Amino acid sequence: MTLSSTVDQKQPVHIPKKLLSDSREASAINIDEIHAFLEGSVKVSASIKEMLGQLAGDPVLASGVKYYDYTKAEHRELAVKKIARLALYLENDVKQTRKVYHKDLIRDIQSPDAPLMTIQDMELFERRFSLIALIDPQVATRFGVNVSLFGNCVKGNGTDEQIKYWLQERGLLLGKGIYGCFAMTELGHGSDVANLQTLATYDKETDTFKITTPDLVATKWWIGGAAHSATHATVYARLIVEGKDYGVKTFVVPLRDPKTMEVLPSISIGDIGSKMGRDGIDNGWIQFHGVVIPREYMLSRFTKVIPGNPPKVDLEPLLDSVSGYTALLAGRVGMVMDSYRFGSRFSTIATRYAVCRQQFGEFNNETQLIEYPLHQYRVIPQIAISYLIAPAAMKLSRTYGNVLNDLYAAGDDKKRLITVSAKLKDLFIESASLKATNTWLVATLIDELRQSCGGHGYSSYNGFGKGYNDWVVQCTWEGDNNVLCLTSGKSILKKFGDIAKGKEVVNYDPSLSYLKTDFVQKVVFSSTKSIGNLANLDDYRDIWAVALIKYLKYCGEIVRKNKDPNSISKALVSIAKFHAFHSMLQEFHRKLSSDTDSCVSDESTKEVLWMVYKLFSVYFIDKFSGEFLQLKVFSPDQMTSIIQPQLLSLLPEVKTHAVRLTDAFQLPDIIINSPIGYYDGDVYHNYFNDVTKVAAEDSTPGAPPYTERLTSFLGRGFEFDRLGGINDQVFKKLGK
């Protein structure tokens, strides 16, 4: 009774496969059109499907349930094996993008006279990368620190020559030659970059910098790649010239010999050991004990040290601040995409399990979990969340690409740079609020869906455990979610304040469209009440804009009274979330109603997608009903007569299509990597087979390797036996 079941025909039979296929047949929505809608276009959808096939079939990159049993050391080594393979895909993707197969393209790119690579060169690999971030997030991060964090730090702060040298000639952007890490955070400082303590002291005599860790607290900490793999670091350190502190700038510091991987002199490096998740990343700590680097290794697009006696420092404050925005931006944008992909994987697993699992009810015809309204409430909105993230994620990627293109195209043109700077600020609001809101949503999604799978959700082999542990760091890194919400909430409030003062506010990102004088006036003078009836599709989006304006007004009034901006920090976090919800509804709405861009021609499919859109809005209105009511966007009676009934009626409607809505994510079983969530729905056989397969590689069950430990304590005698055979009589004599 291992690989198949010996069913006693008199027993009630569970046929989860049939339940799942029945559920599939009950819906006729077009999952290929939906996939194109989610991924952005028919072309991208085809490309994603091809890549999923490549990754699922790759002997190194595909995982299987054994993945959940690896030790930290095994994960670390396996990650490098996978990265080596990704580097080959990377070369190939660049070739495919440039459509160059007839010559040795990579050699050309690495030659000193090659032109700079563009964002477009990496487009295909970026897409592949977003899939890797789903399949094995630690591998994506470990490689991402090199290509993306080190790479973007050099791109954002280096001169063209520096960019070309470090990223192309040395090979970094192609995953070869050298391996970079991003040495920003210290033991004592994370989000607060301006207060970092590492020193880069200029020595005019030798025209060099000396990099020093002045204090234990200044130890570079959490640095991905530092413990094992990095040969170079972009180090954030205070520029000190002639005793004057010019603030934190960036420097390329060699750490290891790329031929031997031995650490260079004057550098201490250590492993920071085990983490809650992502143990495949070799995070480390670094201390610099007076490491000397040539002046040329300072990334000096915006800040230059000019040798001489005395030396001069050439600063461009505006441009410097522009560069400050870009380093972590790519990560945040990527995390919104990750939110969609993680959401899609776990909602697929939980939906299939909810259809296949039967519990309570008639002995021979138990009720499927998905039929319980409470279970629908737990699972179905999570599908909607994944759906609403997708278009917003794609839009954010596009905006990011466009703004970065503008930035690089602007060169030193100050006028253009001022515009780019404003665009970057809008992009900051949008990316920060979407990153924070969605990484939180998906942390909750994984947790709630794990619980919805009962005990089996707690088995490592169903993926939720590692999924959650790998995921939740996204709420902290690249900007702590609370700090990001506060900052973007403040920026939104600032714009609102300007409008209130009658100033002109220019919004570069359409997500900020509600910050317009006429709309603000409409809300304030209460001519937006009809929106609350949710009679039109637009209303499900606009109600959030109304709530935002009322919330901003409320905050503005409090601060005007008490002069204490800290008193509204909790509200600002909510404002950033409301902004994100509005933005997601807005882009979903725009895309689905677009004649040219929706990818969905089947009307009944479109109708289901609109139900998903409504469900998302109504679900979160209910979740935030306290705020909606306090802001008087709704009256209590409207909540119970409009929102609650809509929520209750949408759930079973979307439920009918739930399986196909998750099929539409088109994730192969090997990427699902959770036997209770495979495509065929043969839940119990798949799970039993996977578990017994993996356990068989482990030690023999039955008598355990430490049998003697068990038998010796179970078989122990009595106290007086253990006291060298003392008995009652001897014992009593002792007292005499």
Next chain:
Amino acid sequence: MTLSSTVDQKQPVHIPKKLLSDSREASAINIDEIHAFLEGSVKVSASIKEMLGQLAGDPVLASGVKYYDYTKAEHRELAVKKIARLALYLENDVKQTRKVYHKDLIRDIQSPDAPLMTIQDMELFERRFSLIALIDPQVATRFGVNVSLFGNCVKGNGTDEQIKYWLQERGLLLGKGIYGCFAMTELGHGSDVANLQTLATYDKETDTFKITTPDLVATKWWIGGAAHSATHATVYARLIVEGKDYGVKTFVVPLRDPKTMEVLPSISIGDIGSKMGRDGIDNGWIQFHGVVIPREYMLSRFTKVIPGNPPKVDLEPLLDSVSGYTALLAGRVGMVMDSYRFGSRFSTIATRYAVCRQQFGEFNNETQLIEYPLHQYRVIPQIAISYLIAPAAMKLSRTYGNVLNDLYAAGDDKKRLITVSAKLKDLFIESASLKATNTWLVATLIDELRQSCGGHGYSSYNGFGKGYNDWVVQCTWEGDNNVLCLTSGKSILKKFGDIAKGKEVVNYDPSLSYLKTDFVQKVVFSSTKSIGNLANLDDYRDIWAVALIKYLKYCGEIVRKNKDPNSISKALVSIAKFHAFHSMLQEFHRKLSSDTDSCVSDESTKEVLWMVYKLFSVYFIDKFSGEFLQLKVFSPDQMTSIIQPQLLSLLPEVKTHAVRLTDAFQLPDIIINSPIGYYDGDVYHNYFNDVTKVAAEDSTPGAPPYTERLTSFLGRGFEFDRLGGINDQVFKKLGK
């Protein structure tokens, strides 16, 4: 720069130790009185302190940060080493309780003519056990399955002779002789015990049962202890006599030879492998291929098979259902206690870190995290949660002990058993709602406090990761939280319905005191409005009772209209939570205002405890403000004019005492086991020292063990090199 810091005196200095001791000095609350308040009495407080000292000083039981690096195999073996040691403490605790040191007490207890052990015999060990559940939860569970789950199953379902034989003579309750597991859940059925499929078929000829697993789905699954350590199981199986199915009963089935630990014939056992947490438990699966056991191994206090031709089955349905309540009850009661202990540990860590960590602000005088209102909102209410759980947990333990005593004392007296049955039903409501609500609260608490510690919260060595992973299964096992809330919500609604119909409702648990005719009438006829002003201490408790009645009325009306009880399942979950909040506030209030029982004589300490009480109430009114507003317990204006300002003003008030409020939990550093949360506040040195100590036992940092994997892909050549030295000219020739 490893074990101490070489501080550059010109650098800004972080002295977190000083910040923490300053914060301690700022408050004069009496932490010993508080400890007695939390633990229940001065006597218990002293006992807990003694035990904490014993455990912290025990060479086997104390953990240290290395604990976070063990593999599954290491955790499994270490768990047994710890259990062997716990068995010795267990013997000792029984001796201490009975005050018997002058003879071999355990030998007496194991002798066939010994009287039955009582609940009181285990009181001391239960207390120790609740600390073990904090220090190493997997060990507590693994031993608890044996002593508590197997033990309570036998106690609840066995005859006195069976109880005495299995638990005393064979030694199980003393952690010796045999080792039990609890074989209830199957691959296909968890919460739905009535639909389990394993068969126990009576054979009248041989007077035996044959235990059979009829289908793969009927495989016993998740059975703690089955994979390695259990010698016996209490198996839940359908009693089949003469072809008739009498439903699920319990049977003791031997699994392994206790001398060799080899699995007995006709039994398949396997390891179910890795889990999200608690890998030290050897959960396994079991299949029975016609295992024959004597009739006498059926636990037959309430159901007896009487041999003969035909054999008879003697059933006592009422008593049978009583026994059904008790098996998982102890676990639920224990989990409320666990919630307090886990909450206390993590709130201590996060509070100390929030005081010690500085971020943003002046370069040389950065702001402590705890000074930010948003950070106060994230951390301080979590302390309040731990405080409010404690008295409720102690009260629940007492009630449980009393009701179980009543049950055992009732013997076969039906009249008394009917009363006990009613008490058990009230205890079910109370334990289910407190278990579900608090295990959820603490899952959120660990997660939010981890985030409040930024990146360092994600390091394994600060405990949040394993803490969370070990914790969250509490939301699923011993009754899935949603199912428990639904069931207890339904029971509450049933009582309310009876009151509405004018029936008399008897409440045995004071937590149900709001379900009284006169109070219901008061709420319904709106004479409770003044409570909403929160003018008196009582109001913070009573407002929840008002909300409960309004909620119940709301649910009753919906069901009366739509006749669909499923439509209110989401509301019933909230009702169970509201009941738990009310119950916690009620017991905290009762104890603190008691002249004889509060343990707190210092008035200023008492005042701070009342602030904590208020904060808890107000924090959750705000969290559930959507429901409070929809039920019209508050108007939107009351929310913004009463609740919000109170919440904002209570946070900084409680903050002043936050460090001492967590000191009052009196947890030694080795039990805190998180270097950012040790008592002295030397956060950075402690953390650095712990990490480097553990990492030094790992492989050498610098060049990793898999250097060649790195150098080979970094040093790879170009495509045309790799193609066996092909070059442009050769390449072009190929096309000719």
